[in-house]
Amino acid sequence: MTVHETFEGGQEMKGRDDTGLKELAREKGAVLRLPEGVTVDPADVDVEVGEDETMIINMGPQHPSTHGVLRVMLELDGETVLRSKPVIGYLHTGMEKNQEELMYIQGSTNVTRMDYLSPIFNETVFSVAVETLLDVQVPDRATWIRMLMMELNRVASHLLFMATNGMDVGAISMMLYGWREREIILSFFEKVTGLRMNHNYVRPGGVAADLPEGWQDDVLDICDAIPPRLAEYDDLLTGQPIFRERTEQVGVITADQALALGATGPILRAAGVPWDLRKDMPYMFYDQLEFDVVVGTYGDAFDRYAVRLNEMRESINMIRQIVDLVPAGDYRVQDKKVTPPPRARIDESMEALIHHFKLFTEGFKVPTGEVYVAIEQPRGELGAYLVSDGSAKPYRFHMRDPSFVNLQCLPVMLRGGFVADAVAVISSIDPIMGGVDR
Amino acid sequence: MGLEDLSHNFITGNLETLVKWARRNSVWPATFGLACCAIEMMATGAANYDLARFGMEVFRASPRQADLMIVAGRLSQKMAPVLRQVYDQMMEPKWVISMGVCASSGGMFNNYALVQGVDQVVPVDIYVPGCPPGPQTLMHGIITLHELIRTGEIMQRRQSSGAGAGLTLEGAGR
Amino acid sequence: MSDSTVEQTETETAAETEPETAAATPGQHVLHATRESYLDVVKGLQDEGYDMLVDLCAVDYLSHPGRVLPNGVEPERFEVVVNLLSRPLRKRVRVRVQVPDADPTLPSLFDLWPGTEAMEREAFDLMGIVFTDHPDLTRILMPEDWEGHPLRKDYGVGRVPVQFKAAPSTR
Numbered sequence: 001m002t003v004h005e006t007f008e009g010g011q012e013m014k015g016r017d018d019t020g021l022k023e024l025a026r027e028k029g030a031v032l033r034l035p036e037g038v039t040v041d042p043a044d045v046d047v048e049v050g051e052d053e054t055m056i057i058n059m060g061p062q063h064p065s066t067h068g069v070l071r072v073m074l075e076l077d078g079e080t081v082l083r084s085k086p087v088i089g090y091l092h093t094g095m096e097k098n099q100e101e102l103m104y105i106q107g108s109t110n111v112t113r114m115d116y117l118s119p120i121f122n123e124t125v126f127s128v129a130v131e132t133l134l135d136v137q138v139p140d141r142a143t144w145i146r147m148l149m150m151e152l153n154r155v156a157s158h159l160l161f162m163a164t165n166g167m168d169v170g171a172i173s174m175m176l177y178g179w180r181e182r183e184i185i186l187s188f189f190e191k192v193t194g195l196r197m198n199h200n201y202v203r204p205g206g207v208a209a210d211l212p213e214g215w216q217d218d219v220l221d222i223c224d225a226i227p228p229r230l231a232e233y234d235d236l237l238t239g240q241p242i243f244r245e246r247t248e249q250v251g252v253i254t255a256d257q258a259l260a261l262g263a264t265g266p267i268l269r270a271a272g273v274p275w276d277l278r279k280d281m282p283y284m285f286y287d288q289l290e291f292d293v294v295v296g297t298y299g300d301a302f303d304r305y306a307v308r309l310n311e312m313r314e315s316i317n318m319i320r321q322i323v324d325l326v327p328a329g330d331y332r333v334q335d336k337k338v339t340p341p342p343r344a345r346i347d348e349s350m351e352a353l354i355h356h357f358k359l360f361t362e363g364f365k366v367p368t369g370e371v372y373v374a375i376e377q378p379r380g381e382l383g384a385y386l387v388s389d390g391s392a393k394p395y396r397f398h399m400r401d402p403s404f405v406n407l408q409c410l411p412v413m414l415r416g417g418f419v420a421d422a423v424a425v426i427s428s429i430d431p432i433m434g435g436v437d438r
Numbered sequence: 439m440g441l442e443d444l445s446h447n448f449i450t451g452n453l454e455t456l457v458k459w460a461r462r463n464s465v466w467p468a469t470f471g472l473a474c475c476a477i478e479m480m481a482t483g484a485a486n487y488d489l490a491r492f493g494m495e496v497f498r499a500s501p502r503q504a505d506l507m508i509v510a511g512r513l514s515q516k517m518a519p520v521l522r523q524v525y526d527q528m529m530e531p532k533w534v535i536s537m538g539v540c541a542s543s544g545g546m547f548n549n550y551a552l553v554q555g556v557d558q559v560v561p562v563d564i565y566v567p568g569c570p571p572g573p574q575t576l577m578h579g580i581i582t583l584h585e586l587i588r589t590g591e592i593m594q595r596r597q598s599s600g601a602g603a604g605l606t607l608e609g610a611g612r
Numbered sequence: 613m614s615d616s617t618v619e620q621t622e623t624e625t626a627a628e629t630e631p632e633t634a635a636a637t638p639g640q641h642v643l644h645a646t647r648e649s650y651l652d653v654v655k656g657l658q659d660e661g662y663d664m665l666v667d668l669c670a671v672d673y674l675s676h677p678g679r680v681l682p683n684g685v686e687p688e689r690f691e692v693v694v695n696l697l698s699r700p701l702r703k704r705v706r707v708r709v710q711v712p713d714a715d716p717t718l719p720s721l722f723d724l725w726p727g728t729e730a731m732e733r734e735a736f737d738l739m740g741i742v743f744t745d746h747p748d749l750t751r752i753l754m755p756e757d758w759e760g761h762p763l764r765k766d767y768g769v770g771r772v773p774v775q776f777k778a779a780p781s782t783r
Contacts, residue, residue: 023748061517063499064499160477198474398693404730405730408727408730515758549771
């Protein structure tokens, strides 16, 4: 039997005496170097609680409410969390190493599997990074198609958050509703890309295929179908006393703490910071769309829920605008360097066949350089750092995944709360372990 | 006592058939979601595809209460001991579905980080292809497993069916 | 902020505008810091209004020695890349530091941004960069007893040879 004997050792939570002061403060939720008055006093968590009276418990990596394979170690005094430490890496797939082995033309296949709930964003940020180095101008239609797909993907991703968040705090019917609505969007994705997940649809130079005939009606049907269901969620959860009890004033993080920890997306916005790359540093054609950035006030689990719920409404509005704005034209750049010849040309032209063959066996070369591109993903800022050495494969590709960084907020949010709330807090961060571990 | 005294209809059969019928119709899966496939596994359990039709809607969080482990997603080197431990905690009879190409063979990630197929760690009964397999594909795998249970032996399942990639289970089910 | 930091930041900015270097980093603001000035440069940028550290990663330039660098920057094997974001200025800046193979150490930014904790652990785990004064420099993604640093260029992909053989026919 080939069982790989491993131990996690130093990655686990150590006893208080063995833990360095800084790390201890961090596990207690202190965020260092904040302005006076915001700094958490590390001593106020465990006053008069000796180490022999507390208990270190382990949650995960195989746990139904940790969203995959997250493992959290908690030191408890009775029901109260004194300190906590997320342990990750249980889904480490070595994708950044794999990316160095794949040609640019194959790269989307790999990145789409990183954060598997927002595959279109992963592909887009990779493609934009490659196009920036190539200095290729993508046709407007391709960019608009990307935006359309991204906003649909954002709605699908937030719907899944609604489902799992509901399930984690005990609203099982929400789980079924969230999935029901998500299927509507997935069926459109399947129609466009051929796959329900991991689409490999957005590629350097454009998108893989044009939108199918009658896509406007499909998209508008989605836009008509989703908002009434969101109103249902409002009835089911937003005003419901049990749900509010479980999420209000739970997992609070302040704006300063969130900024110091590098948190982005709904976590930062729920804390009251109106920061959305789509609005503040517009990329693609987001400056042509009218939308509001949804901001919370208290930075608790309920605000994060509310921010995501209303972001879906904004996204639906944006999708309606995008449907009117998608221009006619090419769906991928007519640059022979990156785009294969059309299928029909291959049948009649030897050169086209050779060109097609060369492109898919040797790939295209990208000039030497390095670039960092960031877009706003459902969970925050998704950044791609790409280094090219002039060959057909990336020299180094690093994905800045929002889940990975956002997860560091966990000790801050859990500090002083009940262990029963830990589930609601983890859920409200909405970490996708595929993105965290890559 | 003769059967003529009974006032209701009845069916006769051997005990083995009855046991297999009961096992087949209430296979409770353990939640072992790892990656993308877990999302599709949950989608299969949700309203649109409704795994309850096969008596399988109860995803048990505790391996002690589960009969079936659906390994949904890529298995990293770090996760492999955990998977094995959860498997060992499950009660016999137990089955394993390897969902998706990553679980079945490592898939497109042939590198340092991933175990190239969960059958190196636990014996697998059904391999479900796809990246990720759609709910229909998973359901096909489940129905195939049901058929395997219906036609298999109840006492010496591993040896007779040849399932589990030739691995024997020493000390399992403690 | 000390005056020397400003001066240095400005000279580095000047180095970035050389046409050759600018082409390699299209439209983006890049600073090169030495290991000694690294903390001061980043601290200076924080004081200038770069209030978020969005990303920190390391690159191994073992098999790509001829990369474009501004004059005066000595290429080393490793490079640590820090991406900063300023919300008030709506600007990004990237700080690149050369880290030699013989002594792959760099001061930790944990005291400036506690959010670098996980990022620096990732760089340590996958690339073997040692961050001094980091509170808990342990492996983060790989198992604790793993040998080597997988993202280094001299570390193999770890590909397992795939066997192709005829499957026993079922019919």
